[in-house]
Amino acid sequence: MLPKPGPHTHKHTRGRLGVISGDALSTGAARLSARAGLRVGAGLVKVFCPPDAAPVLAPALEAVMLAAFSTPDQLQTLAEPMDAVVIGPAAGLNEATALNLAALTRTGAALVIDADALTLFRDRPEQLFAGLDRDDVLTPHEGEFERLFPGLLTSLGREKAAQEAARRAGAVVVLKGAATVVAAPDDRLTVNEEGSPWLATAGSGDVLAGLIGGLVAQHMDSFDAARAAVWMHSEAARRFGAGLIAEDLPQGIPAVLAELLRE
Numbered sequence: 541m542l543p544k545p546g547p548h549t550h551k552h553t554r555g556r557l558g559v560i561s562g563d564a565l566s567t568g569a570a571r572l573s574a575r576a577g578l579r580v581g582a583g584l585v586k587v588f589c590p591p592d593a594a595p596v597l598a599p600a601l602e603a604v605m606l607a608a609f610s611t612p613d614q615l616q617t618l619a620e621p622m623d624a625v626v627i628g629p630a631a632g633l634n635e636a637t638a639l640n641l642a643a644l645t646r647t648g649a650a651l652v653i654d655a656d657a658l659t660l661f662r663d664r665p666e667q668l669f670a671g672l673d674r675d676d677v678l679t680p681h682e683g684e685f686e687r688l689f690p691g692l693l694t695s696l697g698r699e700k701a702a703q704e705a706a707r708r709a710g711a712v713v714v715l716k717g718a719a720t721v722v723a724a725p726d727d728r729l730t731v732n733e734e735g736s737p738w739l740a741t742a743g744s745g746d747v748l749a750g751l752i753g754g755l756v757a758q759h760m761d762s763f764d765a766a767r768a769a770v771w772m773h774s775e776a777a778r779r780f781g782a783g784l785i786a787e788d789l790p791q792g793i794p795a796v797l798a799e800l801l802r803e
Contacts, residue, residue: 542768543581543758544801545591554583555757558622558649560615560640561589562630562656564596569655569746571597571631571788577626579790580769580797582757588618590775612636613642619643624650624757626659628679629746638667645671650756651730654679654749662687669709674725675762676711679749683716703729712762715750716745720770724763732770736777743786748773751793770798 545554546666557577559568567736570587572598578585586605589597595609609615619625623643631637633656641657651672658680661668665688672678677689685705686693692701698715702723706713715721755765777784 541760541764542797542800543760545581545754549583551583554581555623555754555759556584556621557750557753557757558619558625559585559587559589559629559753560625560627560644561593561597561630562632563590564592566597566630566632567600570626571600571604572743572746572790573626573629573750573753574601575790576747576793577754577757578603579793580751580772582624582754585754586618586622588615594755603730612639615640616643616646619647619649622647622649622757623759624652624753626652626654626749626753628652628654629659629749631656633660638645641668642671645665649761650675650677652677652679652749652753652756654745657781658684659687665689665708669711672709672711674710674712675756677714677752677756677762677766678705678709678711678717679714679752679766680747681716681745685713697733699723699729703727710767714748714766714770718747720774722763722767722770728763730765730767732774734771734774736774736779738777738781738784739774741785744773744777744789747786747789750790772800 545604558572564584689705701713702721706723706725720732751769
C-alpha cells in the first residue's frame with residue numbers, strides 16, 4: 541500500500557503537505573512535523589506561519605518551504621493546493637487556532653489534527669467533529685482523548701473506545717500509547733503492539749503527525765496511512781534505541797521505508 545514513485549513522477553504528483561506553525565517562540569513542533577512528512581515521501585512540504593514566526597523559521601528550513609499568513613482567509617488561500625495539512629503541534633490554545641482549523645476544513649485537504657488543535661475543543665467537541673470527514677485523522681494521547689471523549693476509555697477500554705470515538709468524530713482516530721490503536725469510522729481497527737519506550741520524549745508525537753500527513757498527502761487511504769506511520773515511527777525508535785530525541789526520528793525513516801519497499 542505504500543506509495544512508490546515511478547519514472548514519470550515529479551514533486552507535485554508525490555503529494556503536497558502543509559504544516560501550521562505556532563508563533564515565533566513555538567516553531568519547533570512544526571519543523572519536526574514538516575521534516576517527517578518530507579522524509580516519508582511527500583514531494584512538497586510547506587510550513588504556514590504567523591508573520592512573527594517567519595524570521596525564525598526562514599533560516600531553519602531548507603527543502604521545506606515557507607509562507608506567512610495573517611488571517612484565516614489568507615491561510616485558506618495558501619492551503620488550497622495542499623493534499624494534506626497538519627495542524628495542532630504548538631499551534632496555540634487560542635481562538636486563532638480554531639479559526640485556522642475552520643479555514644482548513646474549507647480547502648478540501650485531508651487534515652491531521654493533533655495536540656493544541658484537539659485540546660482547544662475540550663468543552664465543545666461537537667464543533668470540531670462538525671467540520672471533519674472520513675479522510676481526516678485525529679491523533680490524541682490518552683489525556684487529549686479524555687478531553688474530547690470523556691468517560692469512553694474507562695467504560696469501554698482502549699480498542700472499543702477508539703472505535704466509538706472514530707464513529708462520533710466521523711474521522712480516523714489514532715489513540716497513542718504503548719499499544720497505539722488506530723480506528724476508522726467504518727469500524728476498521730488495528731493495534732500496534734510494537735510501541736517503543738524510547739518514544740517517551742518531547743516532540744515524538746509531532747513527528748508522528750508529520751508522518752501520517754506525508755503519507756496521506758501521497759493519497760494513501762487515511763486509515764492505512766495512519767497505521768503505516770505508527771508502525772514506522774515505532775520501528776525507527778526501536779532501531780535507534782537509547783538516547784533517542786525527536787529530531788532523530790525523521791532521519792531514521794528512510795532506512796525503515798527502504799526496507800519495506802524492497803519487501
